[in-house]
Every structure is written in C-alpha cells, then in structure tokens.
Amino acid sequence: MTKPIHKRESGILATVHKTAVGLARANVIDKATMREFDELCLTPVEPMAPEEIKALREREQVSQPVFARYLNVRKDAVSKWERGEKRPDGPSLKLLNLVRAKGLRAIA
Structure with missing residues (x-):
C-alpha cells in the first residue's frame, strides 16, 4: 500500500x-x-542561504571536503554554496534540509 x-x-x-x-x-x-x-x-524542502549552509556545516563540526563527501558533491560545490556563488537544488537541497532537521548522521 x-x-x-x-x-x-x-x-x-x-x-x-x-x-x-x-x-x-x-x-x-x-x-x-x-x-x-x-x-x-514529507519534510519540506526550503532554500538555504549561504550563511545557513556554512552554519549548518560548522554545527556538524566538519570541514568542507568532509561535508561534501556526506552530500556526495564536489568540495568546490560546498565552497560555492557558502560564498553564494551557486545555490544547492534538487537532491543536494533535500539532503541539506535533512541534515538541518536530523543531523549529519541521518545521511551517513
């Protein structure tokens, strides 16, 4: 069902x-x-500002390369998100929202 x-x-x-x-x-x-x-x-997927992404990564106490590995993206993607050069979307944004709601272990 x-x-x-x-x-x-x-x-x-x-x-x-x-x-x-x-x-x-x-x-x-x-x-x-x-x-x-x-x-x-379903957990809503909300856009995240660059400052929110950086704060989320820092809350989880991981470096950009480690955060990128959890999210299955390139390290420069995380860097660009945090600088506001690009915005995460699709599966990456969903994973970021899950990490915000449940912590990094939720996607480990």
Missing part, C-alpha cells in the same frame, strides 16, 4: 499517519487520498 513516512518529529503526526494507513488498508481511504496525505507528511 504506502510506505511509512520518514517525518516523525511529531508523535501526533505518526499516530495520525498510522491510523490513515489502517483506514487505507480497510478501503475507507482511497489510494489518491492516501498519496495526498503522504505528501503532506
């Missing part, structure tokens, strides 16, 4: 999601509604 949602910061959200999964299995909630509910539960 549906996979469990990864955003579990809220015990209430986890409980409501578990209930919705049960209702979907019982055919009380249709698949389209369940997909919409799953989407609402």
Whole structure:
C-alpha cells in the first residue's frame, strides 16, 4: 500500500499517519487520498542561504571536503554554496534540509 513516512518529529503526526494507513488498508481511504496525505507528511524542502549552509556545516563540526563527501558533491560545490556563488537544488537541497532537521548522521 504506502510506505511509512520518514517525518516523525511529531508523535501526533505518526499516530495520525498510522491510523490513515489502517483506514487505507480497510478501503475507507482511497489510494489518491492516501498519496495526498503522504505528501503532506514529507519534510519540506526550503532554500538555504549561504550563511545557513556554512552554519549548518560548522554545527556538524566538519570541514568542507568532509561535508561534501556526506552530500556526495564536489568540495568546490560546498565552497560555492557558502560564498553564494551557486545555490544547492534538487537532491543536494533535500539532503541539506535533512541534515538541518536530523543531523549529519541521518545521511551517513
């Protein structure tokens, strides 16, 4: 049916999601509604300013090359993000948001 949602910061959200999964299995909630509910539960991906990226890396106490390895990007990408020359997007931005929410170990 549906996979469990990864955003579990809220015990209430986890409980409501578990209930919705049960209702979907019982055919009380249709698949389209369940997909919409799953989407609402995803961790939002928000743009990050250069200062936020640098602060995040420093919070995790890693160098630019090490941070780049965790994110599977080149070291110069992290450097350019922190200087504001480029902006992360797509999977890189998603990973940065996950690190912000859950720490570097979440993507290790």
